[in-house]
Amino acid sequence: MARLVLRTAWTIAWQNGRHVPLPGHAVVVENGRIADVTTDPPLDAETIAVANGIAFPGFINLHNHTVNAPLFRGVVDDLPRRIAGESKVYSMLMPIGGLAVGFLAPGQLRAVIALGLLEVLRSGATTLVDQFRPPQAMILDLAQSWGLRLYAAPYLFSPAATADSAVRGASQGSIEGLSGLAAFERLFAEFDRGERGLTRVILGPHAADSCGPDLLRAADRIARERGLLLTIHLAQSQGELDRIAARHRMGPADYMDSVGLLREGVIFAHGTHLTDAELGRLRDAGAAVANCASVFLRGGKAPCFARFHRAGVRVGIGTDAERMDMFAQLRATGFASKQSFGAGDVATAAELLHAATAGAADILRRPDLGRIAPGAVADIVILDAGKAHLQPVHDPIRSIVWYASPADIDTVLIAGRPLLRAGRTPGLDEAAIVREGSAAVSLLWEEAKRRGYLAREMEPTER
Numbered sequence: 001m002a003r004l005v006l007r008t009a010w011t012i013a014w015q016n017g018r019h020v021p022l023p024g025h026a027v028v029v030e031n032g033r034i035a036d037v038t039t040d041p042p043l044d045a046e047t048i049a050v051a052n053g054i055a056f057p058g059f060i061n062l063h064n065h066t067v068n069a070p071l072f073r074g075v076v077d078d079l080p081r082r083i084a085g086e087s088k089v090y091s092m093l094m095p096i097g098g099l100a101v102g103f104l105a106p107g108q109l110r111a112v113i114a115l116g117l118l119e120v121l122r123s124g125a126t127t128l129v130d131q132f133r134p135p136q137a138m139i140l141d142l143a144q145s146w147g148l149r150l151y152a153a154p155y156l157f158s159p160a161a162t163a164d165s166a167v168r169g170a171s172q173g174s175i176e177g178l179s180g181l182a183a184f185e186r187l188f189a190e191f192d193r194g195e196r197g198l199t200r201v202i203l204g205p206h207a208a209d210s211c212g213p214d215l216l217r218a219a220d221r222i223a224r225e226r227g228l229l230l231t232i233h234l235a236q237s238q239g240e241l242d243r244i245a246a247r248h249r250m251g252p253a254d255y256m257d258s259v260g261l262l263r264e265g266v267i268f269a270h271g272t273h274l275t276d277a278e279l280g281r282l283r284d285a286g287a288a289v290a291n292c293a294s295v296f297l298r299g300g301k302a303p304c305f306a307r308f309h310r311a312g313v314r315v316g317i318g319t320d321a322e323r324m325d326m327f328a329q330l331r332a333t334g335f336a337s338k339q340s341f342g343a344g345d346v347a348t349a350a351e352l353l354h355a356a357t358a359g360a361a362d363i364l365r366r367p368d369l370g371r372i373a374p375g376a377v378a379d380i381v382i383l384d385a386g387k388a389h390l391q392p393v394h395d396p397i398r399s400i401v402w403y404a405s406p407a408d409i410d411t412v413l414i415a416g417r418p419l420l421r422a423g424r425t426p427g428l429d430e431a432a433i434v435r436e437g438s439a440a441v442s443l444l445w446e447e448a449k450r451r452g453y454l455a456r457e458m459e460p461t462e463r
């Protein structure tokens, strides 16, 4: 029996429905699951000991596009509204993503995704929900070979909806067969590992304004028949609301309801423009929101975690490719909510950690993830808190959320297997991943510049 003992100063254990910091405990892992949280661990087992360590459940990054973070790093920051448009999604992110698929060779695209996945792993995320274009499906292959837990949602688009001039180009490289459903089926057959598997292929219709009712009903049917989750961007910009109103004569929540998607098992990315009444409907229906603060904060907008939380909506945290550092994301999420409510006691460390772990696990229908308790899966991060910026540890949950960073991570276990140990990644050639990934991104931006995609404001700052 493969047995491993984690000895740390603190363990964030799950007791009576919440995370509780326990000093001087050890976690016993057997065959990928947590067997015990105890002060009296077996002495003969293989042991990982971090004297000032804090063991906590790995983060669940509930909404991301891994390929985009390295692609847009340092390029789409500080942009004026006239360049970004009403939303960067259709003016910039989707067309460049399309160019990446059309221009880069599969090996180069794989290198960019590997660079992104390395950032994800080093950020302490042990579960990732990723929406991507089907030609970027090498993320599945990479996740499987590295041992990352991935919920992969290949994009679906309705050709009629994306013929609209405002969203044209968004679906480039994504449509395969009818609206991407053929690509979904191909990836599902090849990579889905079932309810408890490390990799799942789920339904990922792109957005409420790029998918028509027929496609959404078809995706809903498949999701229900196979017990799969479904995730879709919803209410992320005023332009999207205007397009939904013009086409369907209704608001975003009504539109989702009309195609069967206002229900448990559906994760809406953002929901920023939903009204209070619509949030009440999401809550009553059991639908979830993936809150991604920093990608909006970057453009001067503030989607508010505390607003969803107080409305009783099930809410998790995503990075949406605006860096994939979950610690930074939790801080941005918390600060945006505190500023928005004008109060320090909203979006507390305990609420944020819960949203990024056990709360998100429940949204994924995996109550055996996101918590350190006997029987749960051993997806665990150990932080080395023996550093100047983390000492003294007064409240370990506040230490994690308000003060830690990826560089403080000593160990990452996924299903009991160490993917990161003593700050190193056994089996991965990080130098090569960084070199090859950045080279491919540079190549893409040279081409984007040649094609006139790169506005003056996106050039490096003049010195």
Ligand SMILES: [Zn+2]
Residues within 6 Å of the ligand: 063, 064, 065, 233, 269, 320
């Ligand atoms: Zn997104």
